Amino acid sequence: MSYVDTSVIVLALDRLDPRCSLAKAALKRAGDKVVSELVLVELSTVLARKSLTKLFAEKLGVNRRLIASTLILYLLRRFGLRVRAVDGLIRIPMLGNMSQPMAEALNLSERFRLRNLYLLHLAYVKLLKEMGERIDILMTADKEFKKMAKEIEEELGVSVQFIG
Amino acid sequence: MGSRIVPVRLDDGDLRQVNLLVRFGLFSSRSEALRAFIRLGVRSLKDVAEGLEKLSRLEAEEGDIPIRLDGALRELLAGRDRFT
Numbered sequence: 001m002s003y004v005d006t007s008v009i010v011l012a013l014d015r016l017d018p019r020c021s022l023a024k025a026a027l028k029r030a031g032d033k034v035v036s037e038l039v040l041v042e043l044s045t046v047l048a049r050k051s052l053t054k055l056f057a058e059k060l061g062v063n064r065r066l067i068a069s070t071l072i073l074y075l076l077r078r079f080g081l082r083v084r085a086v087d088g089l090i091r092i093p094m095l096g097n098m099s100q101p102m103a104e105a106l107n108l109s110e111r112f113r114l115r116n117l118y119l120l121h122l123a124y125v126k127l128l129k130e131m132g133e134r135i136d137i138l139m140t141a142d143k144e145f146k147k148m149a150k151e152i153e154e155e156l157g158v159s160v161q162f163i164g
Numbered sequence: 165m166g167s168r169i170v171p172v173r174l175d176d177g178d179l180r181q182v183n184l185l186v187r188f189g190l191f192s193s194r195s196e197a198l199r200a201f202i203r204l205g206v207r208s209l210k211d212v213a214e215g216l217e218k219l220s221r222l223e224a225e226e227g228d229i230p231i232r233l234d235g236a237l238r239e240l241l242a243g244r245d246r247f248t
Binding site: 006010011012013014015016017042045046047049050052056059061062063066067069070071073074075078115117118141142143144 | 218231236
């Protein structure tokens with residue numbers, strides 16, 4: 001099963017990038033694919049920054065409040081992606097309660113020394129695996145994950161599939 | 165407008181809430197309560213359902229996914245790099 005990073009979905013829709021068709025083919029080829037809440041947030045940000053939420057709200061006649069969800073639902077269905085949420089809090093000594101992905105990112109920070117969003121994606125991969133998702137591939141178009149492929153494999157038991 | 169019977173399985177918690185609303189007289193029966201809730205849900209998601217249908221139609225017309233994110237990958241990756 002693959003955890004699909006936002007970068008692959010964005011690449012599959014970025015027709016100016018020569019790897020666009022590679023991303024589409026990889027998404028089509030892969031079997032079971034899961035994404036996290038973080039992917040949804042990153043996608044909605046990209047859609048809004050490209051003014052697509054405004055454009056499609058008018059084009060489709062969908063309320064501005066619902067348009068990001070509508071576009072994301074379409075893309076999830078189109079690429080056969082399944083969303084799995086992670087909820088619950090973890091008590092960190094002296095720091096108090098923290099959401100699980102945040103707490104896990106905090107734990108992984110020393111091992112990976114990556115920027116926040118990368119750590120959060122890795123935290124989601126680890127937590128989803130612990131929740132029973134049989135993730136063995138992290139599909140990405142981001143070189144930062146590729147650079148850390150060995151460490152990711154060792155720590156999380158997941159191989160990095162770089163599209164590019 | 166015609167109507168059909170649709171069997172629905174509810175979990176205990178939801179059913180308890182429905183029973184409570186019926187007991188307090190907000191609805192005359194569980195069926196009436198469920199009809200009202202479904203109507204509300206369908207109405208609130210009507211736009212989304214129609215939007216999804218229109219997107220499918222656009223894709224069929226254009227022969228490709230109608231959501232284009234030209235140049236967005238570079239921006240996404242640059243944004244990640246700015247994020248601490």
